[in-house]
Amino acid sequence: MKKNFGILIAGFIIVLGVFSLFFIEGRNMPGQLPNLSMKQPFDNTNNQTIETEETNLPIPPLLKDHNDDPNKAEFHLTAQNATKEFVPGKTTETMGYNGDYLGPAIRVRKGEEVSVKVENELDEITTIHWHGLEVDGDADGGPHSGIKPGSSWSPEFKIQQPAATLWYHPHPEQETGKQVYKGLAGLFLIEDEVSDRLDIPKEYGVNDVPLVIQDKRFNSDGSFEYNLGMHDVMNGLQGATMLVNGAVNPLLEVPSGMVRLRLLNGSNASVYDLNFSNNQSFYQIASDGGFLEKPEKMDNLVLGPAERAEILVDFSDLKKGEMVRLQNKGSEFMKFTAKGKSQKDFTIPNKLTTIEKIEPNQAVKTRDFVFEGMGPTVNINGKQFDMDRIDEEVQLNDTEIWEISNESGMGMMGGTVHPFHAHGVQFQVLKRDGNPPPANETGWKDTVIVNPGEKVKVIATFKYPGDFMYHCHILEHEDAGMMGQFRVKE
Numbered sequence: 023m024k025k026n027f028g029i030l031i032a033g034f035i036i037v038l039g040v041f042s043l044f045f046i047e048g049r050n051m052p053g054q055l056p057n058l059s060m061k062q063p064f065d066n067t068n069n070q071t072i073e074t075e076e077t078n079l080p081i082p083p084l085l086k087d088h089n090d091d092p093n094k095a096e097f098h099l100t101a102q103n104a105t106k107e108f109v110p111g112k113t114t115e116t117m118g119y120n121g122d123y124l125g126p127a128i129r130v131r132k133g134e135e136v137s138v139k140v141e142n143e144l145d146e147i148t149t150i151h152w153h154g155l156e157v158d159g160d161a162d163g164g165p166h167s168g169i170k171p172g173s174s175w176s177p178e179f180k181i182q183q184p185a186a187t188l189w190y191h192p193h194p195e196q197e198t199g200k201q202v203y204k205g206l207a208g209l210f211l212i213e214d215e216v217s218d219r220l221d222i223p224k225e226y227g228v229n230d231v232p233l234v235i236q237d238k239r240f241n242s243d244g245s246f247e248y249n250l251g252m253h254d255v256m257n258g259l260q261g262a263t264m265l266v267n268g269a270v271n272p273l274l275e276v277p278s279g280m281v282r283l284r285l286l287n288g289s290n291a292s293v294y295d296l297n298f299s300n301n302q303s304f305y306q307i308a309s310d311g312g313f314l315e316k317p318e319k320m321d322n323l324v325l326g327p328a329e330r331a332e333i334l335v336d337f338s339d340l341k342k343g344e345m346v347r348l349q350n351k352g353s354e355f356m357k358f359t360a361k362g363k364s365q366k367d368f369t370i371p372n373k374l375t376t377i378e379k380i381e382p383n384q385a386v387k388t389r390d391f392v393f394e395g396m397g398p399t400v401n402i403n404g405k406q407f408d409m410d411r412i413d414e415e416v417q418l419n420d421t422e423i424w425e426i427s428n429e430s431g432m433g434m435m436g437g438t439v440h441p442f443h444a445h446g447v448q449f450q451v452l453k454r455d456g457n458p459p460p461a462n463e464t465g466w467k468d469t470v471i472v473n474p475g476e477k478v479k480v481i482a483t484f485k486y487p488g489d490f491m492y493h494c495h496i497l498e499h500e501d502a503g504m505m506g507q508f509r510v511k512e
Contacts, residue, residue, distance in 0.1 A: 073271075074108075076272065078275075079272035081227040081232070082125070084128075094137075099126075101143060128190070132214035134181050139174055140177075146197065147194050152190050153190060156182065158179070163190075184311070185213050187286070187308065198501055207288050221369075221371065229282060230281075234266065234267050235266055257291060275361040276358050280364065280368035298346055299348075301321065307374055310329060311466025314374055314464065316372065317334065317374065340359075377465060382481060384421040391442070396438075407504070407505040407506065416509065418485070421483045423452070423479060439473055439496075440494045442469065442495070447490070
């Protein structure tokens with residue numbers, strides 16, 4: 023027994039030594055994070071919840087369409103450095119699109135031809151990735167599509183997928199985590215004839231409200247803390263202060279009736295478990311890639327990094343001035359208060375849309391993706407990301423099954439969740455450890471949580487040519503090399 027314990031301790035010491043070596047040499051190693059540090063500062067505020075007075079929830083503005091043609095849309099975005107006061111009297115250096123933090127919401131319709139001019143006014147290279155959008159590889163905005171400081175990029179694409187809540191964010195190699203953390207992210211909303219037909223709340227910012235949920239770590243001077251220590255590289259950077267649409271402790275006045283919330287987990291690494299303080303139920307009506315076939319009644323919602331969900335919440339029982347809170351794992355971070363009766367009564371639809379299921383027998387190939395390693399050693403199938411290497415080749419219009427396994431567990435050190443994301447494609451979840459997925463995962467997805475020791479099987483048809491990424495959406499893992507490339511060949 024003593025011998026086994028001694029071996030265990032010795033092994034643990036060796037592991038710590040290996041991690042120390044990685045941290046010391048991290049800046050000079052290919053595929054390693056540029057912000058690795060053995061000296062992570064912990065002052066008295068940088069991972070404690072920041073207390074502020076409640077503030078009205080800011081609503082991301084809808085970005086102006088500069089094209090009058092009803093079948094076309096033209097947008098302008100500028101990535102820029104800025105400052106913002108999250109805490110009164112303390113200035114935080116940030117990044118934003120067309121503003122000081124986050125970006126405007128882009129709203130388009132299925133069938134539109136879209137062009138976006140993206141200008142880079144940062145002092146570093148950036149990209150812009152349309153997360154969840156099905157487009158050719160040269161318009162996807164991965165790390166190959168770098169925009170140098172002072173330069174611009176103008177992708178064009180046609181919207182050929184159903185109504186959905188998507189988003190956009192930067193994707194430069196080894197710098198994605200920092201740029202998203204500092205504020206570069208925004209919503210990309212698609213509408214179509216199905217969303218037109220459904221009798222659900224649609225008044226943007228009133229009863230159809232986007233919530234970009236994030237968590238941050240602040241230093242005592244109000245600056246963001248993004249100096250990665252061992253825990254951050256192993257698990258991703260997680261903060262104790264929650265933001266919604268860039269606000270701490272936000273309040274939203276809602277009509278006493280049905281409200282539609284478009285939720286985005288815009289964090290670098292946190293998995294949220296959301297519910298309401300009064301334990302009321304709600305209905306999920308959409309996942310990453312669009313509407314579910316029917317609403318799913320839920321008491322709580324687990325949302326991994328980059329995942330989206332649309333929910334319908336009935337606030338009819340709220341009296342004027344009464345308050346209910348949105349919680350993450352029991353901790354309140356946002357308030358809703360009733361401002362009077364809704365001008366329109368809504369009911370929960372029995373049916374939302376019809377989803378054409380992809381049958382497993384349509385697949386021409388099955389591929390395995392094994393996520394393993396910890397901290398700076400994270401990898402997929404034993405390989406870390408290489409910009410010059412294509413890891414998988416797929417034939418255009420082929421249907422394939424991808425099996426994603428999370429084998430990152432390491433004895434007593436356990437493992438970590440890996441949210442799997444594939445660019446340029448929407449997929450359907452077939453199985454979780456051999457079992458059917460929960461009802462709210464039966465729609466279109468582009469990001470899926472894979473828990474330690476778990477295997478998730480998904481199926482997709484690859485309709486767009488080009489080079490695309492697949493990776494863990496814990497951004498510190500992505501930056502450390504937990505990413506690969508697949509090429510869809512014509």
